Amino acid sequence: MDAILLQILNGLDKGSAYALIALGLTLIFGTLGVVNFAHGALFMLGSFCAVALSKIFNISKITIDPDKVDFLGNPLKVKTPYVIEWFGESTGAAIIDWSVPLAILFAIPVMLLVGYVMERGLIKHFYKRPHADQILVTFGLAIVIQEIIKAAFGANPIPTPAPDVFRGSYDFGVLLGMEANAVIYPFWRLIYFAFSTVIIASVFAFLQFTTFGMVVRAGMADRETVGLLGINIDKRFTFMFGIAAAVAGLAGVMYTPINSPNYHMGMDFLVLSFVVVVVGGMGSLPGAVLAGFLLGVLESFASMNEVKGFFEALYLPSIDQIIIYLVAIIILLARPRGLMGRAGVMEE
Amino acid sequence: MRHLSKSDKSTLIIVAALALLAPFILNPFPEGSALAQFNAGYPDLMQRFAIFGILAIGFNILFGLTGYLSFGHAAFLGVGSYSAVWMFKLLSMNIVPAIILSVIVAGVFSLLIGFICLRRSGIYFSILTLMFAQMSYSLAYSVLTPLTNGETGLQVYNDDPQYLMGPNSPTVTNLFGLEMRSTFTLDLGPWAFQFNFGYYVCAFFLLLAFYIAIRIFRSPFGLMLRAIKTNQTRLNYTGLNSRPYTLAAFVISGMYAGLAGGLMASMDPLAGAERMYWTASGEIVLMTILGGVGTLLGPVLGAGFIKYFENIFSKINETVLHGWFAFLPDGLNDAIVWVLHFFVGKGWHLTLGLLFMLIVIFLPGGLMEGWTRIRNKFRGGKDDGEAPSPTAATTPAE
Numbered sequence: 071m072d073a074i075l076l077q078i079l080n081g082l083d084k085g086s087a088y089a090l091i092a093l094g095l096t097l098i099f100g101t102l103g104v105v106n107f108a109h110g111a112l113f114m115l116g117s118f119c120a121v122a123l124s125k126i127f128n129i130s131k132i133t134i135d136p137d138k139v140d141f142l143g144n145p146l147k148v149k150t151p152y153v154i155e156w157f158g159e160s161t162g163a164a165i166i167d168w169s170v171p172l173a174i175l176f177a178i179p180v181m182l183l184v185g186y187v188m189e190r191g192l193i194k195h196f197y198k199r200p201h202a203d204q205i206l207v208t209f210g211l212a213i214v215i216q217e218i219i220k221a222a223f224g225a226n227p228i229p230t231p232a233p234d235v236f237r238g239s240y241d242f243g244v245l246l247g248m249e250a251n252a253v254i255y256p257f258w259r260l261i262y263f264a265f266s267t268v269i270i271a272s273v274f275a276f277l278q279f280t281t282f283g284m285v286v287r288a289g290m291a292d293r294e295t296v297g298l299l300g301i302n303i304d305k306r307f308t309f310m311f312g313i314a315a316a317v318a319g320l321a322g323v324m325y326t327p328i329n330s331p332n333y334h335m336g337m338d339f340l341v342l343s344f345v346v347v348v349v350g351g352m353g354s355l356p357g358a359v360l361a362g363f364l365l366g367v368l369e370s371f372a373s374m375n376e377v378k379g380f381f382e383a384l385y386l387p388s389i390d391q392i393i394i395y396l397v398a399i400i401i402l403l404a405r406p407r408g409l410m411g412r413a414g415v416m417e418e
Numbered sequence: 419m420r421h422l423s424k425s426d427k428s429t430l431i432i433v434a435a436l437a438l439l440a441p442f443i444l445n446p447f448p449e450g451s452a453l454a455q456f457n458a459g460y461p462d463l464m465q466r467f468a469i470f471g472i473l474a475i476g477f478n479i480l481f482g483l484t485g486y487l488s489f490g491h492a493a494f495l496g497v498g499s500y501s502a503v504w505m506f507k508l509l510s511m512n513i514v515p516a517i518i519l520s521v522i523v524a525g526v527f528s529l530l531i532g533f534i535c536l537r538r539s540g541i542y543f544s545i546l547t548l549m550f551a552q553m554s555y556s557l558a559y560s561v562l563t564p565l566t567n568g569e570t571g572l573q574v575y576n577d578d579p580q581y582l583m584g585p586n587s588p589t590v591t592n593l594f595g596l597e598m599r600s601t602f603t604l605d606l607g608p609w610a611f612q613f614n615f616g617y618y619v620c621a622f623f624l625l626l627a628f629y630i631a632i633r634i635f636r637s638p639f640g641l642m643l644r645a646i647k648t649n650q651t652r653l654n655y656t657g658l659n660s661r662p663y664t665l666a667a668f669v670i671s672g673m674y675a676g677l678a679g680g681l682m683a684s685m686d687p688l689a690g691a692e693r694m695y696w697t698a699s700g701e702i703v704l705m706t707i708l709g710g711v712g713t714l715l716g717p718v719l720g721a722g723f724i725k726y727f728e729n730i731f732s733k734i735n736e737t738v739l740h741g742w743f744a745f746l747p748d749g750l751n752d753a754i755v756w757v758l759h760f761f762v763g764k765g766w767h768l769t770l771g772l773l774f775m776l777i778v779i780f781l782p783g784g785l786m787e788g789w790t791r792i793r794n795k796f797r798g799g800k801d802d803g804e805a806p807s808p809t810a811a812t813t814p815a816e
Contacts, residue, residue, distance in 0.1 A: 341696060
């Protein structure tokens with residue numbers, strides 16, 4: 071029981087990342103009809119927002135302390151981050167410590183802007199071009215974004231830790247009445263899951279309960295009619311692109327403590343997010359979220375030792391690396407529109 | 419040969435001449451001169467030109483004719499490499515069985531994948547092929563380690579069985595005793611031209627591949643593929659089932675990729691999973707688009723272009739740049755070098771990405787379309803129908 075619970079928890083944090091990226095991909099596909107191959111790069115950009123912010127907070131003023139010497143006998147250089155100098159010892163240290171959560175505030179406007187510029191500057195010109203061109207141009211853009219980040223931050227992963235308070239693990243089992251130390255789970259991953267649930271819920275609430283969201287949903291169903299009713303649907307769709315970019319960016323920001331960001335992390339997530347989108351059903355928002363969590367959990371179950379042992383007993387190689395793809399192929403063969411896809415959308 | 423039209427024949431002859439004389443053409447600058455770093459006439463690079471040329475020609479048969487954008491072509495390349503290396507391990511270092519097996523295995527593999535993926539078209543097809551390629555990568559990287567040797571990559575060891583290995587068979591890849599790596603260097607004054615046997619094997623296959631591609635382009639089968647690209651729905655309404663045709667195109671292009679993979683392993687007998695990674699598939703797409711989708715010559719040019727600049731740009735570093743702009747005043751020199759150093763050396767991929775975006779945005783027909791446009795400017799709008807117009811060139815199968 072505790073092993074199963076642990077695997078579900080393990081799957082949830084990766085599943086949350088898949089779900090968030092897939093949600094953005096589906097939003098873009100549903101509104102603008104474009105498959106964004108640069109969406110993984112947006113996730114990566116979000117991560118690097120957190121890295122950049124923590125670097126900014128650590129910009130230090132170098133003063134020379136005449137009383138002390140370093141091991142070479144030179145006067146000791148003392149680095150004091152400006153943040154500490156301005157806000158005092160405790161507040162400054164807290165700001166540096168909390169740089170990842172604070173990066174959320176920094177990433178939202180940045181990612182909205184990036185999304186807006188991307189849509190207005192590039193993707194707008196590709197609506198009337200064939201799908202192949204849309205794929206190609208966003209793929210090119212993904213390479214460019216990736217290489218710019220590589221030039222700016224280097225090729226190595228940059229560890230960016232979570233705040234001190236969340237660094238430990240939480241005895242999750244005790245909460246459910248199990249014995250102590252049965253299910254121990256890192257704090258930050260629980261927070262990641264909670265955070266992504268909040269984001270997903272707010273995106274759905276935004277679409278469901280605001281007038282703006284209602285118009286967007288109407289536009290997704292029938293763009294032309296909404297346009298004929300005198301509503302500037304393009305403007306709203308551009309904003310939705312920004313939101314999708316921000317969702318991917320936030321997924322990236324919060325993922326930094328789990329996985330040190332490097333410049334190609336987006337590409338790795340993108341392919342799996344595509345699988346998620348296809349399994350969930352193209353153009354279906356709930357499908358994307360459901361499939362994201364489902365595949366995340368599935369993946370973590372396949373990597374359980376018990377499951378691996380089962381396959382070994384049958385002289386089969388362990389399939390934890392490809393389980394997602396296998397499931398996706400089976401689902402697509404049995405139900406080509408995906409789990410929750412509407413009939414007729416992208417079926418032929 | 420007599421089946422070919424006049425213009426096709428001349429294209430084939432041009433390609434043959436280029437391939438035959440490549441050691442001269444790619445080596446225009448004498449050794450030791452400042453421009454010698456632009457030379458590309460060494461065996462390794464010339465082999466890569468030919469191999470990636472084959473790959474791009476094959477990809478173009480699928481994407482250029484039917485409009486199905488496959489994002490997983492590297493999988494077939496990897497499969498071809500693995501099967502070739504297995505032949506080296508089991509039989510002998512002769513490349514003939516290796517290449518035959520790699521083409522067959524890649525063909526069977528692409529039949530399987532194509533059967534599933536071709537149920538869908540458009541974006542869905544691209545995503546599905548991408549998914550399969552990524553799955554093949556994971557399979558090769560971890561799951562099928564006994565077959566692929568996982569992370570280390572598959573290579574030939576001394577204790578491999580090699581059943582056909584005679585007592586004095588060569589221990590490097592060869593064609594009935596002629597070693598792939600044997601190179602004849604012709605010293606002409608300051609020039610050193612290298613004639614590599616392996617390269618000529620690749621060039622032979624390139625010509626063969628090119629000839630078959632011409633025949634496919636001009637055949638009724640090729641016409642049918644073009645019809646699929648132009649309007650598949652209409653084709654279906656006329657009562658034709660298009661799937662066997664697309665599947666055939668998919669398998670043919672998969673076999674081309676397998677041939678390229680087999681050749682790659684024949685030149686250097688090892689195979690690794692990274693050959694199947696999806697960025698490798700992306701590179702194949704880049705080559706074809708850059709050269710010109712749906713044209714005969716385009717993909718070969720694109721492959722050569724990318725491989726050449728990949729090599730040359732990677733060699734240029736800041737010191738070289740400083741040397742070039744030394745005539746400028748110091749501050750300006752530094753500024754220019756600072757800007758340019760992002761695009762050369764390790765930044766080559768940035769240049770490639772930007773170039774690719776520019777091509778897709780402004781010149782969807784690739785280099786071939788650019789060439790036609792320039793020629794038409796001088797000739798006054800005459801079009802011989804070889805390079806299709808941009809709209810026709812990029813209409814996908816919907």
